[in-house]
Amino acid sequence: MRIGLLFLQVTLIVGLGRLVGLVMARLRQPQVIGEMIAGIMLGPSLLGWLFPGVYGELFPVASWPLLEALSQVGVVFFLFLVGLELDPRLMKSQGRAAIAISSAGIAVPFLLGFGITFYLYPRLLSSVPVNRFTAVALFMGAAMSITAFPVLARILTERNLHRTHVGALAITCAAFADVSAWCMLAVVVAVAKVENVYMALAKAGLAVGYVLAMLFVVRPFLKRLEIIYDRQGRLSQPLVSLIIMLILISAYATESIGIHALFGAFLMGCVMPKGTQFVRHVGEKLEDYTVVFLLPIFFAFAGLKTQIGLINSMTMWGYTLLIIAVATAGKFGGSTVAARLAGLGWREASAVGILMNTRGLMELVILTAGLQLGVITPAVYTMMVIMALVTTGMTTPILNVIYPRRLFEARAEATTERAKERAAYSVLIPVSLPKSGAPLVQLADTLIGPDKEHSRLFAIHLRNPAEHEAYRSGLDEAAQSHDESLAPLLAQARGRSIPVEQISLVSRDIAGDISAVAKMNQVDLVLMGFHKPVIGKQILGGTVHRVLQQCQSDVAIFVDRGFRSARRVLVPYLGSEHDHLAMQLAARMARHMEADVTILHIVAPMRGKDGKKLGAKEAVDRVFTEPGSKTPVKFRIIEDQSPVGVVLHQAQNADLVILGMSEEWGLESHLFGWRAQRIARDCPSSLLIVKKSGAAAVPVR
Numbered sequence: 001m002r003i004g005l006l007f008l009q010v011t012l013i014v015g016l017g018r019l020v021g022l023v024m025a026r027l028r029q030p031q032v033i034g035e036m037i038a039g040i041m042l043g044p045s046l047l048g049w050l051f052p053g054v055y056g057e058l059f060p061v062a063s064w065p066l067l068e069a070l071s072q073v074g075v076v077f078f079l080f081l082v083g084l085e086l087d088p089r090l091m092k093s094q095g096r097a098a099i100a101i102s103s104a105g106i107a108v109p110f111l112l113g114f115g116i117t118f119y120l121y122p123r124l125l126s127s128v129p130v131n132r133f134t135a136v137a138l139f140m141g142a143a144m145s146i147t148a149f150p151v152l153a154r155i156l157t158e159r160n161l162h163r164t165h166v167g168a169l170a171i172t173c174a175a176f177a178d179v180s181a182w183c184m185l186a187v188v189v190a191v192a193k194v195e196n197v198y199m200a201l202a203k204a205g206l207a208v209g210y211v212l213a214m215l216f217v218v219r220p221f222l223k224r225l226e227i228i229y230d231r232q233g234r235l236s237q238p239l240v241s242l243i244i245m246l247i248l249i250s251a252y253a254t255e256s257i258g259i260h261a262l263f264g265a266f267l268m269g270c271v272m273p274k275g276t277q278f279v280r281h282v283g284e285k286l287e288d289y290t291v292v293f294l295l296p297i298f299f300a301f302a303g304l305k306t307q308i309g310l311i312n313s314m315t316m317w318g319y320t321l322l323i324i325a326v327a328t329a330g331k332f333g334g335s336t337v338a339a340r341l342a343g344l345g346w347r348e349a350s351a352v353g354i355l356m357n358t359r360g361l362m363e364l365v366i367l368t369a370g371l372q373l374g375v376i377t378p379a380v381y382t383m384m385v386i387m388a389l390v391t392t393g394m395t396t397p398i399l400n401v402i403y404p405r406r407l408f409e410a411r412a413e414a415t416t417e418r419a420k421e422r423a424a425y426s427v428l429i430p431v432s433l434p435k436s437g438a439p440l441v442q443l444a445d446t447l448i449g450p451d452k453e454h455s456r457l458f459a460i461h462l463r464n465p466a467e468h469e470a471y472r473s474g475l476d477e478a479a480q481s482h483d484e485s486l487a488p489l490l491a492q493a494r495g496r497s498i499p500v501e502q503i504s505l506v507s508r509d510i511a512g513d514i515s516a517v518a519k520m521n522q523v524d525l526v527l528m529g530f531h532k533p534v535i536g537k538q539i540l541g542g543t544v545h546r547v548l549q550q551c552q553s554d555v556a557i558f559v560d561r562g563f564r565s566a567r568r569v570l571v572p573y574l575g576s577e578h579d580h581l582a583m584q585l586a587a588r589m590a591r592h593m594e595a596d597v598t599i600l601h602i603v604a605p606m607r608g609k610d611g612k613k614l615g616a617k618e619a620v621d622r623v624f625t626e627p628g629s630k631t632p633v634k635f636r637i638i639e640d641q642s643p644v645g646v647v648l649h650q651a652q653n654a655d656l657v658i659l660g661m662s663e664e665w666g667l668e669s670h671l672f673g674w675r676a677q678r679i680a681r682d683c684p685s686s687l688l689i690v691k692k693s694g695a696a697a698v699p700v701r
Contacts, residue, residue, distance in 0.1 A: 005063060012295065017040065017296040028396055030151050030197070032361050032626040036389060039299030045308040045382075058302060071301040074294025075365055076265040077250050077286055079182075082150060082362075083269020084283055086175050095341040097397070098169055100375040102176035103358045104338030106145045109330025110184070113137075113144030116326050120380070124319065125480075128524050134532030135192040139375045143367060143384060144327050148360030148392065155358065155396060157506050163361040166348045166403065173335065177356065182266050185366055186259040192373045197376030206257045210268070218246065226278040235281040243282055258409075260369055295361075302364055305371060310379040320383040327387050348495040351403035358395045363388035407585040425449070425588075426456040428523040429489065430514050437489025438531035439560045443688070444527055445496050446566045447585060449592030460503040460517055462510045473676070477652040518553045525585075526551055530559045530680075547690050548661075554581055558688045563656065563686040569597045570654035570685075572647045573616055578660025581692040583623045586658050590624070590631045597624075597636040600650055601641040644679050651685045658688045 005295075017038040024034030041047060059067075117125070117137040152174045161167035188205050225242065229235060247268050254264030261337045272279050311317055335633050336353030340346060367384050370376045376384070427444045431437050435461070448455040477683035486502060493500045507513040518526050528544060548555055571586045589595040603617045617635055624631040640646045651657050659679070682685060 005058075005060075006066060009058065009063065009067065009300075010293070013039075013042065013296045013300040014293065017299060023674065029393060030154060030360060030396075032151060033389060033392055035296060035299050036302075036361065036364060036385075037211060037502075039296070039301075039303030040306050040308075040385070041303065043303035043306055045303070045306055049309065064301070064304065067118060067297060067301050067304075070294060071298035072261075074290060074298045075114055075368070076248065076261055077290040078295055078298075078361075079262050079265040079365070080247050080269040081283060081287060081290060082178070083266045084272050084279060085150060086178065086270055097339075097344075098172040100342050100358075101169065101335055101338045101352060102173035102180075105147065105173055105331060105335040106177055106180050107333025109144040110141035110329040111328065112326050113141035116322070120319065124377060124380050128377055135188065136375050137371050138184070138188045138191055138310065139373075142181060142188050143363065143370065145177065145184065145328050145479040146181045146359055146363050146366055147174045147331070147356050148358050148362040149174040149178040151360035151362075152358045152395075155355070155399070159399075159506075166344075166351050169339070169344075170352050173352065173356060174358075176364070179270070181362075181366070182193045182263055185369065186254075186263045188375070189260045189263075189369070189373060190258055192375055203258050207254075207259055210253055210264075211494045214250070214267055214271050218250075218268070219442050222246075222272055225650045226273050226276060229281075235278070235285060240282070240285050240683060244286075251269075262365065262369060272283065274358050291488065298368075302368055305368070305378065305381050305682075306385050307343075307378055308382055308386075310382055316379065316383075320386055323383050324387045324390050327359075327391055328357055331391070347403060349679075351399060354395055354398050354402060357391050359388045363392075405573045424451045424454040426458070426521065426523040426525075427459040428460060428518050428526045428549075429522065430462065430510075430526070430528055430642065431461050431485050431489055432529070434485050434488050436491040436560070437486060439563050440527055440529055440558060441489055441492040441496065442499065442563065443566070444556060445498060446589045446593045446595070447525065448587065456501065456521075456523075457493065457498050458501045458521060458523065459489050459515070460505070461487050462505050462513055511550060514547050515550040515552065519549055523553050526553050526555045528555070528557050530557055541641045552693055554690065556585070556688050559680055559683070559687040559689070561684065561686045566595050566656045568592055568653065568655045569595045569598050570647075570650055570657045571597065572643065572657070573599050573620075573660055574643070574660070574662060575616065576660050576662055577692040579663060580619065580623070580660075581690050582660045582688075583620065584659040585688070585690065587623050587631055587633075590633065596634075597632075598636060598650075598654075600647065601635065601637045602646050603637060603639055604641060605639045647679060647685070649680055651683050654685045656686050656688060657683055661689060661691045 017035040020038040021031040021034035024037070025031045042059070044055065047058075053208075106224070114137045117133070117140045120140075121133055121136060128136060149171075153171050156167040156171060172622075186207065190200070225239060229239060247265055250268040251261035251266035252264070254267075255261040271283070278637070311320055332350075332353040334353075335356040336349045339349035339352045344352065352447070366387065367376070367381055367388070371378070371381045404440070425448055427447060429440045429444060439455075444457055450456065487506075488499060490502075503517060505513055505517075514526065526547065528547065530544070544557055548557075566589050569586045569589055571582050573583065583599065586597045586599075590597045599616075599620050616637070620633060620635050626632045636645055647657065647659075680689070
């Protein structure tokens with residue numbers, strides 16, 4: 001085989017896999033479905049059907065052995081990463097309900113899969129190389145029982161359901177089902193390869209010895225490696241090479257015993273230490289090469305084996321629909337009924353059932369193993385691949401119907417309604433960069449004032465979905481990202497004795513979710529930090545622009561220029577509703593922090609005498625005069641043709657300038673902007689740009 005052809009094949013495989021995966025992600029489907037479809041597209045089912053000549057040149061049969069070898073290496077490391085993600089603590093967290101549901105979610109589809117073999121065996125499976133009915137029936141049962149724990153967990157984290165009771169229960173059940181399914185596969189492989197009772201007993205003994213060695217020899221050794229990692233403070237190349245060798249040795253051991261190399265790689269991942277920096281860095285070292293390079297080759301090789309043309313009659317399509325129906329009835333039906341008997345309502349029980357019906361890449365792995373073992377035919381393999389795609393693809397849309405977001409959002413809204421009645425003032429701080437959290441809390445403290453007990457401060461961290469959803473559940477990284485991003489904010493809040501309500505969400509629409517959280521909690525002010533945009537020069541662009549346009553609360557954008565206190569506050573005033581909000585915030589600071597506030601009313605020359613007619617002084621008096629008390633404020637009128645120049649000059653003596661959004665200030669909300677906003681760029685003091693909720697929108701250019 002020409003090495004150049006291999007490079008061309010891999011380039012095409014990786015590129016198409018990424019492209020179709022991104023399309024599926026846009027459709028709110030797991031990206032792994034797109035990568036599976038891309039593999040099928042490159043096989044005889046599409047490329048070979050439309051362009052047989054091109055297909056023959058790109059994927060000649062002579063090139064298959066090398067692709068198969070690379071794909072098997074990829075699956076070995078993929079199964080190690082899956083085992084790495086499984087935490088035994090998950091299976092202890094939900095008690096008897098999880099055990100009952102997961103047991104039913106395994107037993108019912110296994111029995112149905114075993115039972116359907118009686119019907120399919122004489123029609124489709126009697127000609128397989130391993131034509132013993134027992135091996136075939138066991139494999140069909142195991143294949144029906146699989147649940148893709150990583151894909152299921154990713155669906156939950158992206159919908160922010162993983163912290164709900166339904167989500168936690170589904171994750172626990174899926175983790176238990178994953179372990180059970182791979183144990184069943186090991187049994188199936190052993191039965192398929194065994195020739196007599198004595199060989200079966202020998203294999204069983206070797207398998208038990210192997211598992212004990214992994215638990216009582218390898219696992220303690222791995223803990224010693226973790227100690228070395230902690231001492232060095234990094235994952236050195238010798239440590240990485242040693243772990244890779246252990247993965248390969250474990251895979252070789254189980255292959256030699258006769259229970260497939262995949263089981264060895266999976267168990268090696270399971271015995272790794274959990275929830276530590278050591279194991280996280282091991283995963284990071286292996287994940288990119290495995291997920292980006294090796295796994296797409298596995299998808300492509302699986303696509304070469306998938307021949308939809310073999311399903312060439314209504315009878316064959318009938319068998320395919322029967323397999324889909326039995327697989328769905330077993331997983332969805334068994335899990336749903338068990339969840340209902342465990343005390344969940346029908347809606348929650350159905351949500352658990354549809355989640356357990358997710359199969360994804362895990363199904364493809366077990367099917368490929370079955371085809372290699374000779375317990376299923378290429379036609380049945382194709383039918384089962386279609387079943388895996390259909391059952392995984394239906395999960396998200398059906399879950400949206402059965403358990404929509406409004407159900408758990410409604411409960412949260414009911415809670416916030418009660419809290420709102422007691423809240424004196426509420427502020428929402430979205431945190432993007434960790435270092436921005438502390439100054440925002442300082443500013444929020446000046447607005448909340450001494451009544452901290454009855455005020456509410458929300459800190460929200462939104463993160464994009466992780467890319468490697470094929471195996472990574474996202475549960476640990478969500479917690480880690482949440483802790484790291486909010487740590488400076490929480491430390492500052494503790495120092496000021498401000499209670500903080502933390503919110504962490506996975507989001508594909510960060511601006512939309514910030515606005516939704518603000519609405520749900522009915523916050524008075526959304527306080528955001530400014531970060532230099534990647535594209536353009538506008539401060540009020542990108543995510544900030546979308547929040548300003550969508551949010552139904554007041555919004556303030558903070559430009560930090562070394563903010564330490566708000567003792568001297570300058571509020572330029574032109575009379576807009578946004579300027580009124582700026583004065584109101586300054587008045588809160590004056591009352592709570594005894595800030596020295598100056599209202600700067602800038603008018604064109606020869607209009608200074610009309611200042612009273614414009615109502616500026618009256619507006620200031622209304623804002624700064626409370627029943628029974630009056631907050632000190634300085635009101636100045638300056639005649640000048642350049643309001644921006646005046647503000648920049650006066651800001652030299654201020655700690656903070658609070659500025660209402662206005663075209664007069666050169667502050668406009670843009671999705672993209674190429675013109676620098678002078679007042680924001682050149683202001684020597686810290687700047688707070690505010691927009692009043694419900695006020696006329698600032699023009700969008």
